[in-house]
Amino acid sequence: MKQCTIAFIGGGNMARSLIGGLISNQFTAENIHVSDANTEALDNLASRYNVKTFTDNLAAIADADVVILAVKPQQLQSVIRQIAPAWQQDKLLISIAAGIRLDDISRWLDFDGAAIVRAMPNTPSLVQAGATALCANNYVTSEQHELAESMLRAVGLALWISDEKQMDAVTALSGSGPAYFFLVLEALQTAGMELGLPEETARLLALETSFGAAKMALESDESACVLRQRVTSPGGTTERALDVFEQGDLRGLFKQALTAAAQRADELAEQLGQDYD
Numbered sequence: 001m002k003q004c005t006i007a008f009i010g011g012g013n014m015a016r017s018l019i020g021g022l023i024s025n026q027f028t029a030e031n032i033h034v035s036d037a038n039t040e041a042l043d044n045l046a047s048r049y050n051v052k053t054f055t056d057n058l059a060a061i062a063d064a065d066v067v068i069l070a071v072k073p074q075q076l077q078s079v080i081r082q083i084a085p086a087w088q089q090d091k092l093l094i095s096i097a098a099g100i101r102l103d104d105i106s107r108w109l110d111f112d113g114a115a116i117v118r119a120m121p122n123t124p125s126l127v128q129a130g131a132t133a134l135c136a137n138n139y140v141t142s143e144q145h146e147l148a149e150s151m152l153r154a155v156g157l158a159l160w161i162s163d164e165k166q167m168d169a170v171t172a173l174s175g176s177g178p179a180y181f182f183l184v185l186e187a188l189q190t191a192g193m194e195l196g197l198p199e200e201t202a203r204l205l206a207l208e209t210s211f212g213a214a215k216m217a218l219e220s221d222e223s224a225c226v227l228r229q230r231v232t233s234p235g236g237t238t239e240r241a242l243d244v245f246e247q248g249d250l251r252g253l254f255k256q257a258l259t260a261a262a263q264r265a266d267e268l269a270e271q272l273g274q275d276y277d
């Protein structure tokens with residue numbers, strides 16, 4: 001694949017994760033542009049990754065093949081309207097904003113035949129263990145499909161979904177998902193400490209156990225259910241702990257949590273999808 005120029009508008013948490021992952025995976029820093037109003041964020045990115053930084057969004061995208069919108073959903077409309085006059089047919093626009101729909105993005109860009117991809121990555125992209133779902137509008141060429149996929153594949157799993165409606169569920173599961181696992185990590189560590197373990201011991205045991213379980217599940221042909229059963233000796237310790245989770249309806253809680261996240265994505269689309277001019 002030829003080395004394309006990628007411009008990020010917004011150099012915050014998610015842009016940093018993607019940039020870190022791309023650069024560790026043979027994408028060249030000089031072909032990565034980042035534009036942000038916050039010069040401190042830009043200075044950090046420039047000193048850490050050597051990317052080209054801009055305070056002017058239009059200058060950042062001028063010679064970019066791919067423009068990644070990494071601003072908050074609330075800023076998306078104004079950024080798209082700002083770059084719209086400079087849009088060119090051969091560019092690919094990728095939005096990673098939660099909720100905001102392809103139709104709204106396309107209407108704000110107001111450019112006939114603009115190629116647009118909606119992507120929902122997650123922060124473990126920083127360590128090339130991301131999980132991203134993508135969906136494209138009808139103007140994305142097969143070359144651009146390949147380009148978007150190769151960029152996101154460079155930072156982890158990348159898969160296409162054909163029904164954009166599923167994007168809210170993706171956001172709830174894998175977009176927000178790292179936070180759920182970090183919460184579980186915090187909870188495991190705290191509970192271990194409350195049972196008398198030193199902080200560092202509890203932290204390391206919780207971390208390696210999470211990593212080991214994920215790695216084992218990834219590398220195994222067995223389902224998570226079977227792997228769980230193998231840890232659970234009849235009448236043993238795990239069974240006692242799992243009983244507590246079932247009594248507390250942990251599965252029901254996850255369902256409620258993901259439903260709430262997906263509803264919030266839909267709400268953002270409804271609220272912010274309105275035209276303001």
Ligand SMILES: NC(=O)C1=CN([C@@H]2O[C@H](COP(=O)(O)OP(=O)(O)OC[C@H]3O[C@@H](n4cnc5c(N)ncnc54)[C@H](O)[C@@H]3O)[C@@H](O)[C@H]2O)C=CC1
Nearest residue numbers: 010011012013014036037038070071072073096097098121
């Ligand atoms: N943080 C996460 O785990 C994930 C976030 N996302 C999406 O990524 C997007 C960015 O999220 P974060 O990186 O977490 O937010 P963030 O707040 O860390 O970064 C946004 C950046 O945009 C900059 N910005 C604001 N207005 C701007 C403008 N007009 N021009 C240029 N830059 C501007 C801000 O200064 C900030 O540095 C959001 O739309 C979010 O829904 C998607 C997947 C995961």
Ligand SMILES: O=C(O)[C@@H]1CCC=N1
Nearest residue numbers: 097098171175176177
């Ligand atoms: O919390 C959020 O809204 C963003 C989208 C997915 C992860 N973080």
